[in-house]
Amino acid sequence: MKVGPSPEWLVEALEAVGQRSINNVVDLTNFITFELGHPCHVFDLAKLAGGSLVIRYARKGEKLRTLDEKDRVLRADELVVADAERAQSLAGVIGGADSEVGNQTTDVVLEMATWDPVTIRRAARRLAIQTDAAHRFERIVDAREIEFAARRAAALLVEFAGGALCEGVLADGREFAAPTVVELRPQRVRDVIGVDIPDDEQEAMLSELEIGVERGGSGTLRCTIPAFRHDLTREIDLVEEVARVKGLDAVPILDRMPIVAKPPQESEGAVRAIGTVLGGLGFYETVTFTFVGREAAEPFLPPEMRLLKVDDARRSQEPYLRPSVLPSLLACRRTNQHGQVEQAGGVRLWEISSVFAELDKEGRQGIENRNLALLMDVPGEGRKRSADDRQRGVRLMRGAVESVVRARWRGARLGWRSCRASLARRRLTRRRRRRCWWRGSGSGRSGS
Missing domain, CATH: 3.30.930.10 (Bira Bifunctional Protein; Domain 2)
Incomplete structure (x- = not known):
């Protein structure tokens, strides 16, 4: 591939979210971070010893020069992406300067992954590193969406940096989590919001949010939560989504609140x-x-x-x-x-x-x-x-x-x-x- 300046649309898109342009390859990975919420990283293949990537914990006292040109001393509980000899990236936080993509780069390795939020948060806070990648990994990036994000990133790299996409994908990790399913009672939605929203309308609203909806027994809606919505785990969360789509201005405001005063706990x-x-x-x-x-x-x-x-x-x-x-x-x-x-x-x-x-x-x-x-x-x-x-x-x-x-x-x-x-x-x-x-x-x- 050819590393060079980014197209004007990409530069403007990154500037709109406060990012500076570096080169077309790096800019595309940053674009994916903000477009899909999936941080990714590219390594210069020629700079990787043994032509390999190894996910492991750092050795106690191991050193890594990061992209901000600072030398970091790592601990044994911090995760790194390494080549055959040394750490090349602090996983989920920041890349390493030794494998940085530059103007002389012709071959790159695209890494798209997800990491344990606690491990990322601990390393980022100890080393006082604040990055967009760490911010997202600390708040969960779902592994079920990695494949789509990786294909999207690879397609953009081929289109705007030229070169050819090699065959095959190296993938490893835990089995994907089962989809989250939440039972929703349409009458409960009407009781909480105070607005008469028919069952069919509620179903349509949730479907527009990419939530899979099936009719269940006793008039309930069986809702399958999409992988990117980790905030939807309870029935009341779905009630809030219906209220948000309907419009909070539709919720009636009463002159008096019909409440029942109860003694303190x-x-x-x-x-x-x-x-x-x-x-x-x-x-x-x-x-x-x-x-x-x-x-x-x-x-x-x-x-x-x-x-x-x-x-x-x-x-x-x-x-x-x-x-x-x-x-x-x-x-x-x-x-x-x-x-x-x-x-x-x-x-x-x-x-x-x-x-x-x-x-x-x-x-x-x-x-x-x-x-x-x-x-x-x-x-x-x-x-x-x-x-x-x-x-x-x-x-x-x-x-x-x-x-x-x-x-x-x-x-x-x-x-x-x-x-x-x-x-x-x-x-x-x-x-x-x-x-x-x-x-x-x-x-x-x-x-x-």
Whole structure:
């Protein structure tokens, strides 16, 4: 084939979506990305060692110079397209400079593929690479449409770059997923939208969206979802499609909403009751961030557990999901202290939030609980607190916990026992601790 300038229509089409023209071969692959939503890549065949392409994971520390002329050091969990010797492309993210198509290129290999979204997202974010290809692969490109997109790309390359298309196709991968089928009740559509749309009209609307429609039993429509519509998985999704095609301006707007007021869920009622009680006791609710640093998290890690770390460059300073809400409350209290905040009776904070950890065993078994955490200043005068001050603080905290329980469960009784501190490596463990028992099992800890 002949690599050269792109035709004017192609240049204008790419400029319309914010892309600059490079050459006819590369521009055509970019055009396919925006036309069909299927990113593809071309390699200069003469630059591939052994004339082969291998899909594999990178070797730890393997280097790749990408098309932006940056040298990347790869990790063993990042997928690459390689030749017989080295990586030539970071799969689904960005191509390599060593096999780039240039003016001297005469033979190319067209690659059209789909990749695991999590693998692509992890590599793109770690290396801080934002490309149109990665954006699409992170959001699922269906393998069932690869063949059509590949044939379309090959036809354009032959037409506008000349040359000849070699016979045969190299294809591999998992078996295609079965089509998604959703049952739609036409009466349900009418009930939700509030517009009387006949069954035949609904069927015609969905067919126009390339959704296969067959009449099912009990007056339902059996809808086969096209491969490119991963957002259609439920009946309500199809109801929305019918409303969109019909026109949202056709949906009636009522002066009054015919709704039935229901009491809040039990969990919401419990949170309200807790907030009311703690607010009366002088506690302020906080909403703190879920991530903490290792130094803040480790003292609160339960036995036989390990921390959960998020592999994201944006969380490089505090990458761990907190195993307890307490380090977040302590950080909030420190901020108040630095701001010289004074409160009668001392600063008192509370929060209900999720905490995370995983079992310290082979494999990964994550645990998530929703906990209530309280933090309060020990009352007293001066900078130091006496043993009597600390005992008073413990009694106040115990009273707050018992008030919360009794407000929600009348007649409930809590038992308190001395226990060994689980925070074995920090100064926090030097004080006496209590464990709270309710209904025969441990339900919390307190300490000063």
